[in-house]
Amino acid sequence: MQALIIDDENKARRLLERLLQEQCPDIKTILQASDLEAGVEIIKSEKLDIVYLDIEMPKYSGLQILELLEDTPVNFQIIFTTAYNQYAVDAFKLSAIDYLLKPIAVEELKAATEKAITVLKGQTINHQLKDLKKAFNQLALNKIALEIPKGVIFISHDDILLFEADGMYTKVYLDNGESELICKPLKHFVEQLSNLSIFYKPHRSYLVNLKHIKELSKKDGYHLIMTNSKTIPISKDKRDEFMTVINQVFNT
Secondary structure (H helix, E strand, O other), rough: EEEEEEEEOOHHHHHHHHHHHOOOOOOOEEEEEOOOHHHHHHHHHOOOOOEEEEOOOOOOOHHHHHHHHHHHHHHEEEEEEOOHHHHHHHHHHHHHOEEOOOOOOOOHHHHHHHHHHHHHHHHHHHHHHHHHHHHHHHOOOOOOEEEOOEEEEEEEEEEEEEEEEEOOOEEEOOOOEEEEHHHHHHHHHHHHHHOOEEEEEEEOOEEEEHHHHHEEEEOOEEEEEOOOOOEEEEEEHHHHHHHHHHHHHHOO
């Protein structure tokens, strides 16, 4: 981790640096600035994790850091270092992870730094989870996750011929000739794929991929014959709707 010490007193900076080197091994790099303006320039150019910020400095107070940063994102934790008394410092906790009273006590420094590191690690995990979720959201645009006894398989929508209800289970027929029994009712997949127009529910027990229809048969009632030769009934209340769409699209 990388830290920055902003303090106008050279002796205070060197003392804090030495304490961090001795007591906080997670911090590998320690930068220094003698005033807030110089510190802000470092913040803008470096990827910092923790900033140890003195409050009473010439020209700019440490409390003005957000003013000088303007639109620069604050992706680091701030620990104030100050000679202020306890009552005044309490207010600073609203904008900082912690504060340290001068002269700085070793245990308080370690505790404040560990608190900042814990928060930073939590943020890193959250970012990783968000990135992973984003990647899976992209995957979900083209594939569906099917839970099977041995794990989860990811199948392209185009590779699914149809879903068939089997009580509280659903049988999924795939383009490669295989099928999987999934421990979810057909309703689950109907709702999950409702935004994909290629899937159509011609009957209460079936959800078919229109891309895999081979034939419409009117023998002994209306039936769809899929590319795997499986016959799917079209319920009476869906026949007119289905034929109307076919006539409109294919001009039969």
